[in-house]
Amino acid sequence: MSASPNDTAFERLSKSEPVLVDVGTALDLLPGMTPATVLTSGPAMRFAEYQGGQREALIGGALYEGLARTRDEAITGFESGAIRIGGCHDFGAVGSLAGIYTASMAVFVVENRAYGNMGFCNMYEGHAPKRLNYGVYNQEIRDRLAFIDGTIAPIIGAAVRALGGVPLAPIMRRALNMGDELHSRNTAASLLFARELFPGLLALDDVPKADMDALVRILTEDNYFFLRLSMAAAKSIADAANGVTGSSLVTAMCFNCCGFAIRVSGMGDSWITGPHASVEAKLFDGHDESEIAWMGGESPITETVGLGAFAQAAAFPLQHYQGGDPMTMVERNQELYRITHGEHPLFRIPFLKFRGTPTGIDVRKVVETGVLPQMDIGIAGSGGGQIGAGTVRAPMECFTEALARLDAVASG
Amino acid sequence: MSASPNDTAFERLSKSEPVLVDVGTALDLLPGMTPATVLTSGPAMRFAEYQGGQREALIGGALYEGLARTRDEAITGFESGAIRIGGCHDFGAVGSLAGIYTASMAVFVVENRAYGNMGFCNMYEGHAPKRLNYGVYNQEIRDRLAFIDGTIAPIIGAAVRALGGVPLAPIMRRALNMGDELHSRNTAASLLFARELFPGLLALDDVPKADMDALVRILTEDNYFFLRLSMAAAKSIADAANGVTGSSLVTAMCFNCCGFAIRVSGMGDSWITGPHASVEAKLFDGHDESEIAWMGGESPITETVGLGAFAQAAAFPLQHYQGGDPMTMVERNQELYRITHGEHPLFRIPFLKFRGTPTGIDVRKVVETGVLPQMDIGIAGSGGGQIGAGTVRAPMECFTEALARLDAVASG
Numbered sequence: 001m002s003a004s005p006n007d008t009a010f011e012r013l014s015k016s017e018p019v020l021v022d023v024g025t026a027l028d029l030l031p032g033m034t035p036a037t038v039l040t041s042g043p044a045m046r047f048a049e050y051q052g053g054q055r056e057a058l059i060g061g062a063l064y065e066g067l068a069r070t071r072d073e074a075i076t077g078f079e080s081g082a083i084r085i086g087g088c089h090d091f092g093a094v095g096s097l098a099g100i101y102t103a104s105m106a107v108f109v110v111e112n113r114a115y116g117n118m119g120f121c122n123m124y125e126g127h128a129p130k131r132l133n134y135g136v137y138n139q140e141i142r143d144r145l146a147f148i149d150g151t152i153a154p155i156i157g158a159a160v161r162a163l164g165g166v167p168l169a170p171i172m173r174r175a176l177n178m179g180d181e182l183h184s185r186n187t188a189a190s191l192l193f194a195r196e197l198f199p200g201l202l203a204l205d206d207v208p209k210a211d212m213d214a215l216v217r218i219l220t221e222d223n224y225f226f227l228r229l230s231m232a233a234a235k236s237i238a239d240a241a242n243g244v245t246g247s248s249l250v251t252a253m254c255f256n257c258c259g260f261a262i263r264v265s266g267m268g269d270s271w272i273t274g275p276h277a278s279v280e281a282k283l284f285d286g287h288d289e290s291e292i293a294w295m296g297g298e299s300p301i302t303e304t305v306g307l308g309a310f311a312q313a314a315a316f317p318l319q320h321y322q323g324g325d326p327m328t329m330v331e332r333n334q335e336l337y338r339i340t341h342g343e344h345p346l347f348r349i350p351f352l353k354f355r356g357t358p359t360g361i362d363v364r365k366v367v368e369t370g371v372l373p374q375m376d377i378g379i380a381g382s383g384g385g386q387i388g389a390g391t392v393r394a395p396m397e398c399f400t401e402a403l404a405r406l407d408a409v410a411s412g
Numbered sequence: 413m414s415a416s417p418n419d420t421a422f423e424r425l426s427k428s429e430p431v432l433v434d435v436g437t438a439l440d441l442l443p444g445m446t447p448a449t450v451l452t453s454g455p456a457m458r459f460a461e462y463q464g465g466q467r468e469a470l471i472g473g474a475l476y477e478g479l480a481r482t483r484d485e486a487i488t489g490f491e492s493g494a495i496r497i498g499g500c501h502d503f504g505a506v507g508s509l510a511g512i513y514t515a516s517m518a519v520f521v522v523e524n525r526a527y528g529n530m531g532f533c534n535m536y537e538g539h540a541p542k543r544l545n546y547g548v549y550n551q552e553i554r555d556r557l558a559f560i561d562g563t564i565a566p567i568i569g570a571a572v573r574a575l576g577g578v579p580l581a582p583i584m585r586r587a588l589n590m591g592d593e594l595h596s597r598n599t600a601a602s603l604l605f606a607r608e609l610f611p612g613l614l615a616l617d618d619v620p621k622a623d624m625d626a627l628v629r630i631l632t633e634d635n636y637f638f639l640r641l642s643m644a645a646a647k648s649i650a651d652a653a654n655g656v657t658g659s660s661l662v663t664a665m666c667f668n669c670c671g672f673a674i675r676v677s678g679m680g681d682s683w684i685t686g687p688h689a690s691v692e693a694k695l696f697d698g699h700d701e702s703e704i705a706w707m708g709g710e711s712p713i714t715e716t717v718g719l720g721a722f723a724q725a726a727a728f729p730l731q732h733y734q735g736g737d738p739m740t741m742v743e744r745n746q747e748l749y750r751i752t753h754g755e756h757p758l759f760r761i762p763f764l765k766f767r768g769t770p771t772g773i774d775v776r777k778v779v780e781t782g783v784l785p786q787m788d789i790g791i792a793g794s795g796g797g798q799i800g801a802g803t804v805r806a807p808m809e810c811f812t813e814a815l816a817r818l819d820a821v822a823s824g
Contacts, residue, residue: 174599177591177599177729178590178591178599178600178729179589179590179591179600179762187586187589187590188590188591188600188603191600191603191604191607192603194607194610195603195606195607195628195632198606198610198628199625199628201614202613202614202621202624202625202628203621209614209615212614213611213614216607216610216611216614220607316762316763317589317590317762319762319765319766320766325765326762326763326764326765350591350728350729350731350738351728351738351763352738353731353737353738354731354732
């Protein structure tokens with residue numbers, strides 16, 4: 001008996017081997033990138049359609065890259081097409097929140113050694129609530145980005161090359177035993193990655209001590225450093241599973257300021273769009289729900305490959321950060337087995353007696369059960385910056401539409 | 413209203429501040445140590461009373477230190493008193509399994525900055541099943557010990573001094589959020605410690621690259637490296653709580669080849685001895701229960717301060733190593749609140765909604781409830797080496813005897 005299309009897609013999800021092989025610039029590495037392109041989260045739209053924080057982030061990106069000297073110049077540039085807008089996913093990358101990429105930004109290069117494809121992600125800005133990807137841009141943010149891109153990233157790249165690459169799946173497997181779900185919590189994975197990088201760092205002779213000290217802090221103090229590696233790894237995994245004719249497994253979930261979108265393996269790179277996700281958030285003190293703003297996000301690529309909310313019972317410490325008690329996290333996690341094709345052979349949850357994480361969201365099962373995929377995400381505020389974190393659920397509309405299209409294709 | 417003696421002892425358990433301040437030799441650092449003394453776990457006995465692996469470990473220690481050239485010379489030396497035997501606890505230290513200390517061995521120096529006292533522990537031998545502390549001694553074990561004591565320990569000491577000390581409580585607190593209980597699992601703590609040490613290592617210019625690479629491996633690959641720091645920290649915490657007149661809280665639990673023993677705060681340094689602990693173990697493949705051998709152990713100092721089995725619901729990954737399913741671990745952990753004085757303010761368990769670990773075993777509550785303190789330990793085999801791991805329970809006899817003595821003192 002031959003494997004079903006979903007078996008094939010699931011096998012690719014579960015047998016991928018993501019390895020960090022290099023760090024370089026978006027211009028040099030992302031297929032199709034140009035000096036005057038700014039990438040952002042979600043299916044790409046015309047500039048006029050971007051609103052709120054995501055629009056501000058695009059403008060900030062143009063200013064950071066020097067594509068405009070003023071805010072008005074940036075707007076004119078976007079409107080005229082002199083500055084081009086792209087969707088990260090279409091350039092092999094994934095964006096966090098607004099997900100801004102400009103040509104000079106540093107990106108991680110993750111090679112899926114089992115299938116030969118690449119996944120890219122740029123670097124974490126740091127823990128300050130005001131960040132470019134939360135729709136804010138100013139001198140402080142510019143300086144931080146320039147330090148990450150110009151000083152920190154090249155050191156990491158040199159260490160990674162000295163090591164001949166850093167396999168990420170073993171780190172991710174271990175991190176799930178250490179309280180991470182690799183979306184909203186990356187504490188252990190960041191430490192494990194730092195530990196793998198140490199011998200490479202020790203091999204570098206020409207790094208100023210202050211830069212090295214800053215790097216060690218950045219690698220481990222924010223607890224979010226590894227998220228971008230988790231995202232790049234997940235992108236390389238999900239893309240390997242994309243494009244299997246007849247498969248109803250989801251290969252991307254993301255959103256921009258206008259709504260949610262998914263990709264399904266059997267329909268390749270096309271997007272199925274819908275309304276925004278529904279939110280169950282724990283906001284930081286001093287904020288309320290009226291402030292919640294959607295400014296994009298592609299980190300749900302982690303849920304797409306069996307991590308994040310699909311591994312939340314591995315990450316009980318998250319109850320503090322995003323609300324919810326441990327048994328609720330367990331129940332939510334268990335519910336997701338009803339909509340997935342299989343259990344991940346490597347990513348396992350200690351509390352569930354090392355059961356593999358629910359992996360490979362099947363749009364058919366989502367429609368049949370009514371169980372919506374969950375995601376662990378950071379919540380942006382309309383005033384810019386992060387105002388909380390929580391669990392969101394993808395909108396049913398994307399799945400009913402995807403199923404209708406799959407059935408239409410199948411029936412010729 | 414003034415604090416009760418148990419309140420005072422509990423406060424010392426919960427407000428201690430262990431800081432790793434140095435690494436040096438047992439001879440230089442342990443109060444009362446001499447060149448011809450060999451320390452071992454449990455209340456000290458005459459040489460003739462030591463049997464099995466603990467006797468073999470003592471002989472191995474004498475050979476390692478050059479106190480004898482042959483096994484027979486070692487035996488003669490111990491019998492004549494030319495080689496002196498001491499109990500680790502009486503020298504400010506705690507021993508793992510047989511717990512052998514000789515004069516030239518490297519020890520961690522942990523200062524309890526809240527109360528001014530010190531705790532010491534020597535270093536982990538590595539993960540080979542055959543080790544001196546499991547009752548085996550040969551050329552390979554000698555070479556490993558000499559490398560640890562002579563090469564690795566001095567580098568760590570230099571890095572620690574360069575850093576001005578490494579506070580351990582923050583590492584321990586975080587590790588409990590990352591799957592450790594700091595007795596049988598120290599994976600996260602070892603990584604966190606390595607991360608803290610790294611800037612200190614970078615500050616050292618004269619370390620050969622091969623030694624530095626070996627050190628980075630040793631710090632993190634065995635996942636047990638931090639246990640000795642956890643033990644030294646726990647010793648410094650427990651000793652601070654010892655000697656409170658009228659207090660019925662336990663300040664040490666340990667065993668030698670002849671039986672179990674406890675210290676109680678209100679009775680200072682005296683030992684209350686009893687039979688061996690009862691075992692619920694998961695043995696490695698190819699071993700059975702008839703092989704289980706007692707060759708000493710003082711790592712239950714961790715349970716004494718609210719860690720180990722008292723934090724097992726923080727460490728679900730241990731189910732693989734020592735058996736038991738997650739909900740059994742939760743139930744066992746919860747039962748221990750019935751015999752402890754309070755909840756640790758810093759050491760908290762995510763799955764129990766960040767409840768503080770049960771801390772300060774009260775001999776009176778143990779006798780009243782019949783709930784025996786549990787400990788997570790490694791299991792030694794009669795043929796030498798580790799053959800498994802599991803949970804053991806302290807024998808009731810120690811607690812009834814301690815209570816009788818406390819009551820006798822109280823009634824004058």
